[in-house]
Amino acid sequence: MPVNERWVCAVSAATVWSDPNSPRLVDLPALNYPVQLEKWLAQLSFEERLALSDKGQIQTQILYGESVIIDEVVGDWAKVIACRQPSRKDPRGYPGWVPLVQLSAAKKVHTEEFVRVSARKAWVLEESGDPFLRVSFNTIFPCGKQQDGRTHIWTPHGWKLISNTDVKRFKPIEELSCGKPLTVGKQFLGLPYLWGGMSAWGFDCSGFIFNLWKACGVLLPRDASDQEKTGIPVSLNQTEWRQGDLLFFREDEDAIVSHVGMYAGNGQMLHAPSTGKSVEQIQLASSIYADKLCRVRRVCK
Template sequence: MTKQTFDQFTEELWVTAVQVATVWTSPSSPREVDKPGITNPTDIDNWVSHLSYEATVALSDENRIQTQTLYGEAVMITETKDDWAHVVVPTQASVKDERGYPGWMPLSQLKKIKKQDWQRAESAAVTSRHAWLESEDGEHIMKLSYMTMLPVESKTNNRIKVNTPHGFHFLRKSDVTVFRSEQGLPKRQGNELLKAGEPYLGLDYFWGGMSSFGYDCSGFVYAMHKANGYQIPRDAGDQAASVEKVPYDQLEPGDLIFFAYEEGKGRLHHVGFYYGHGKMLHSPQTGRGIELIELKGTKYEKELCAATRYWQQAEG
């Protein structure tokens, strides 16, 4: 369940202070072309749109990016080195570190806050593709991603006052869902995961992407589960290993299907949603957008290696 709880933190915590923060493999991983992604504020639209195909492929081939965090998402700092912080992301489970997904972030993209200021009875989750964080007089401050979550301070007729790393600001009610922080977003059935993902058809793949500015394959299925009340592991390999397997003849819409090299016998390399009727909804690879395809006759048909189900029928 996607709960907004911070029990694992002390009286202070560090939160992401930019629209989307990239978690890098090392402080030397970003290149000159990546500057819009490591500043504060970031300009993710500008960064992604100006990367060449080759520069984008290099993010994965040269092992530069690990994952991303969204505005207000909490991290634990384990080490600092010059202007960089080594962090783990507790909301993103990984075999790489039992505390959360590890990597490096610019210190300038993090803000230390008091935990008591961040804990509220209700939280607001962005349910539009993007939402503008606004000042009191309606000025646009920051373009936020889908599934950004912030503590609710109060509500008006058409806006929600939220606490942010930059103080109190506002979100349009039409862009968010408000939920009880301790309960989390409601758990829904598998077809709702697909409905959440369909608006992103055509969105360009982005390695390490965890936002509606660009998802990778496992980031896409992670975000759609998050939107429907399920917190699943970050990476495809962990997603395949964390719950019981589903037999292929019992697949239902919303289940996850996994693919491995060497016709399913080699290294696992991809995940997508089973859509029903032999189709898959997935974020495929650099240079292609999120798509709905027939599995029959594709490389994926031969590479299918596992299936899992995180959604729960009984709680739909």
């Protein structure tokens, strides 16, 4: 397999591990092709989920068709750079390790328009209309003609179909928009937190924020500690906040940022809290986060 070339994710969502030794026996469904995300998440205990963060086993996730650069191949694993996830860890994107079986060679196709999955999850269909693969919110495909309520999309497995009701069409030059990330985010209320999560099967705090703004055409850094440096600074005085502002938190004055949420108005915050909890909208003043607020940033003017 050639290195320093672009490849793409060939499964619904591939987990990017810290190193090839990170996965445990219980994580095998997450390494398969096709990936078995529901099975994997259903069998993880609280302690096993917590270890993903406490032991630094997971870095991030990549979605079906998302580009990566392969830096190195060791056995059945590829060291990759997730090109569409800005990070201070590497100027090219977010680094980590992915099973080779979950990647495929990038095949170029020339289209002027794309579709972004706007539904929480959606089925990619065969040309016959039979289900092929279930994909996550924010998965992006080059697209072709529309026919009978469906759009032709280019995937790592060739031309397929997707329902028009599950996607939004856009052109790259039109992508940038401040949109309504809060409206997008509320469809995930109740979704269990997943450390490193970047899909509708589970988000972590910064992955959630990253994806809400990605859905509006704004590409933020992947991690909260990098997100806090984006946009423009806003006062810690709540009267100056606007819906969509990013709220950053740290444990004490000497600590780095450890959590991020989005201001939802009326003193409330929308966020993905921590392992064992789910995406929620809370009253900030009466929460455990009230005294930990350290920075507010505005993504769009």
